[in-house]
Amino acid sequence: MSQRTTFLMPGTSQLRARAAVLALGLGASAAVGAGVAVAADARANAVAxxxxxxxxxxxxxxxxxxxxxxxxxxxxxxxxxxxxxxxxxxxxxxxxASWVDPVKKYKLSASFAQAGNLWSSTHSGQDFAVSSGTQVFATHGGTVVKAGGNGAGDGPAYGNAVVIKHSNGTYSQYAHLSRVHVKAGQAVKTGQRIALSGNTGNSSGPHLHFEIRTTPNYGTAVDPVAFLRTKGVRL
Known part of the structure; x- marks a missing residue:
């Protein structure tokens, strides 16, 4: 049998390897080129x-x-x-709160202009039925112009009394007091305690006699309930 002898040229394997590497390189270059083209298209679109x-x-x-x-x-x-x-x-x-009740927890008794044998003509104020020693408050801020016994100058029928002058030109009067805590010339605030209720003077029982006047003196009283209601006080 004859044998076929194959002769290889020295370095043939190396040449083939180099050719493969070259081909691979060309392919990679092509791929890179394609990638560059795509990137260029993207940049072009990004610009647009x-x-x-x-x-x-x-x-x-x-x-x-x-x-x-x-x-x-x-x-x-x-x-x-x-x-x-x-x-x-x-x-x-x-x-x-600019005007307040002169006493707390009371019952209204004799009213303004009510007729009766306890007064020389008609009743000059509003009575608040409370027990002796009940705190009496200034119904509005002002200055005390009268304070003391003998009705604070208005006569013994009022007993111990206090009269306060207010800035609107009116006066409030508190009578039949058992004790007076203020004096003439003293400034008082709304709701400040000025006295204790009692049964002094011409009184048939413990109560507070309250008046609103146009002057500090007896004979100028107006209906105190109607007046206080105009100031927001509901009696």
Whole structure:
């Protein structure tokens, strides 16, 4: 049998390896070239899109800014309204408390202008039936112009009494007191204790005789209940 002898040229394997590497390199170059082309296309598209994209972003930013401004305006308006409400409440409370009842826990008894044998003509004030020693309060702030026995100068029928002058030109009088805690010339505040109720003077039992006058003296009294109601006091 004949044998076929194959002769290899020295370095043939090396040449083949180099050829393979070259081919692989060319393929890689082609792939890289394709990638570069794709990237170039992407950059081209990126350059072409910003104008519309920027417009959309600007529109969105403008809408957000407008919404934020509207919310801020609404918040400021709500805060202003709340502050105005808070400022109004103390003012209303102050007005309601500017005049008060002269005594607490009472019953109304003899009324203004009521006829009877206890008075020379008709009753000059409003009586508040309370026990002796009940605290008597200034129905409104002012200055004491009369205080003491003998009706504080208006006669013994009133017993111990106090007269206070108020800034609106009216006077309040408190009579039949068991004890007086103020003196003429003293400034008093609304609701300040000025005396204790009693049964002094021309009195048929413990009570407070209360008057509203247009002068400090007897004979100028007006209906005290009607007057206090105009000041927000409900008797």
């Amino acid at each position: 899109l910003p104008e519309s994209a920027a417009a959309a972003v600007q529109q969105q930013a403008a809408a957000q800014a407008k919404a934020a401004t509207a919310a801020q305006t609404k918040s400021k308006a709500a805060a202003k309204k709340a502050a105005a409400g808070k400022a109004a409440k103390p003012s209303a409370a102050k007005t309601a």
